Amino acid sequence: MSQHLDxxxxxxxxxxxxxxxxxxxxxALRLTLAAVxxxxxxxxxxxxxxxxxxxxxxxxxxxxSKLLAHVRHVRLMEADLxxxxxxxxxxxxxxxxxxxxxxxxxDSLATWFLSGVSPTLKRHRLxxxxxxxxxxxxxxxxxxxxxxxxxxxxAQSVAGCAAIPLGVMRxxxxxxxxxxxxxxxxxxNVSLHRMLASPAVVFNRKDGLQDMFxxxxxxxxxxxxxxxxxxxxxxxxxxIVQGLGWGMVPExxxxxxxxxxxxxEVFDDKPVDVPLVWQHWVKESSAAxxxxxxxxxxxxxxxAANRLMS
Numbered sequence: 001m002s003q004h005l006d007x008x009x010x011x012x013x014x015x016x017x018x019x020x021x022x023x024x025x026x027x028a029l030r031l032t033l034a035a036v037x038x039x040x041x042x043x044x045x046x047x048x049x050x051x052x053x054x055x056x057x058x059x060x061x062x063x064x065s066k067l068l069a070h071v072r073h074v075r076l077m078e079a080d081l082x083x084x085x086x087x088x089x090x091x092x093x094x095x096x097x098x099x100x101x102x103x104x105x106x107d108s109l110a111t112w113f114l115s116g117v118s119p120t121l122k123r124h125r126l127x128x129x130x131x132x133x134x135x136x137x138x139x140x141x142x143x144x145x146x147x148x149x150x151x152x153x154x155a156q157s158v159a160g161c162a163a164i165p166l167g168v169m170r171x172x173x174x175x176x177x178x179x180x181x182x183x184x185x186x187x188x189n190v191s192l193h194r195m196l197a198s199p200a201v202v203f204n205r206k207d208g209l210q211d212m213f214x215x216x217x218x219x220x221x222x223x224x225x226x227x228x229x230x231x232x233x234x235x236x237x238x239x240i241v242q243g244l245g246w247g248m249v250p251e252x253x254x255x256x257x258x259x260x261x262x263x264x265e266v267f268d269d270k271p272v273d274v275p276l277v278w279q280h281w282v283k284e285s286s287a288a289x290x291x292x293x294x295x296x297x298x299x300x301x302x303x304a305a306n307r308l309m310s
Contacts, residue, residue, distance in 0.1 A: 003046065011206060012039035013051060013159060017068055020058050060144065069145020072101070076285035088184070098287045101129040103150035106203065107169065108276065111232045111252040113151065115278050116298020117291060120301040124290050134206035135276065142279055148288045149280035149295070157279060164296055166276040167303030173213055173270060175246040183266070184286035190266055199226040199245035203236055209248040209272060217270045249271060252302065276303065 015025035026033045044051050051064035060068060079098050104113055107240040109132060121128065131141050138150040143158055157165075176204065183194040199211050214220040228244055230236045240247050241262050249263070251271065278295050280288065 006039075006043065009039045009043035009046075009140065010067075012036045013043055013064070014068060014071055016040060016052060017057055017064065019062050022058065032062060065144040066145075072148070072248065073281065073283070073285075075290060076100075080285050085222045097125045097127050098285075099127040099129050100149075100288055100291055101147040102291070103131040103133055103141040103152075105135035105138060105151055106132050106233050107250045107253070108135070108151050111169075111250055112298055112302035113295070115304065117294040120294035124287065126287055127139055134204070134208075135274065136208065137206055139279060141303070142217040148284060149278060149292060151295075152277050152279055153274060154279070155275070155277050160282055161279050162282050164278045164280075164292070166278050166296065166299035168273045168275050169303060170251040171209055171213070171230065171272045171274065172251055173246060173272075174240060174249050174254070175266050176195060176241060176243040177264050178245045180264055180266055186237070195266065196225040196245060199228050201236060201239045201245045201247035202227045202229050204229055204231040204237075209274075213248060213270070213272050216272060217267070247291045273304075 006212045011029065012025065012031075012035075015028050016022055019025045019028060021037055022040075023033055026036045040052060042281065047063075047067075049063045050061050051059060051067060052306075053059045076098065079096065082096070109130065112118060115145045117128075120126065131138070131147060132142065135151060135153045139152040139154050139158065142152075142161060153168070155163050155165065179198065180190065183190045183198070185191050202210060209223075210225075211223065214223045228239055230239045237249065237253070239245065240249070246266055254263070276299065278292065278299070280292050284292070
């Protein structure tokens with residue numbers, strides 16, 4: 001006898017995964033907690049494998065990730081089909097809004113990404129569900145089927161996905177003018193030793209830009225220096241402006257807000273270039289295709305395409 005996936009059970013699984021909670025999924029689906037739990041358990045029993053790890057915060061197993069990737073993809077394709085059957089044009093006010101999940105690094109989000117894709121989102125009635133992570137780690141969300149695309153540093157495409165080079169995001173090592181003055185030698189040059197005795201402002205524990213800067217320009221590996229961790233773009237900038245330490249800031253950000261930020265480059269002409277890549281599903285919905293086109297177009301305008309790695 002052929003086996004079929006039950007849509008109601010899939011709805012329950014998707015809701016629990018997205019809310020990381022059975023109780024919150026029950027509220028979203030307007031069902032009892034018991035009903036949601038029974039549907040997920042029945043789906044797991046029919047497939048003969050665990051799809052969720054129950055705990056204080058629910059997580060998804062590898063098998064669950066594969067199934068959820070399929071479910072999300074099918075839902076987007078169904079939305080395309082319904083738009084055609086119901087005669088909704090791309091910009092029709094009657095066209096249901098579609099949600100696209102993406103993973104983007106905070107610096108791209110704060111500089112070029114949102115401004116670049118917003119016209120497409122408005123024109124085609126698209127909603128974004130954004131996961132923020134370091135550019136070296138966003139790919140994991142795509143591998144797990146949580147997003148339809150991601151901005152990453154990995155040019156090696158994931159199975160079933162395509163990788164499109166976006167260009168290079170350039171970073172500069174900056175500090176407040178007063179902080180930099182404390183690191184100067186009698187000859188007027190910045191002492192790296194003095195700088196490293198002062199704290200760095202680091203976005204989070206996944207942020208490796210400071211170490212990359214020291215490795216590329218000073219051949220320092222595993223350098224020890226005190227660090228502030230400030231995982232919010234505005235607060236990160238503010239911490240540097242307030243003289244809490246030195247940090248790596250996108251050149252795009254400096255170009256638009258350098259005067260307002262009140263920071264200076266610590267070492268002249270020692271940038272760090274980070275190549276960015278857009279990875280997305282090969283078989284994607286028309287909505288996802290439009291987003292891909294918008295991302296690539298925005299990057300082409302904002303990011304340098306031909307810089308050599310520093």
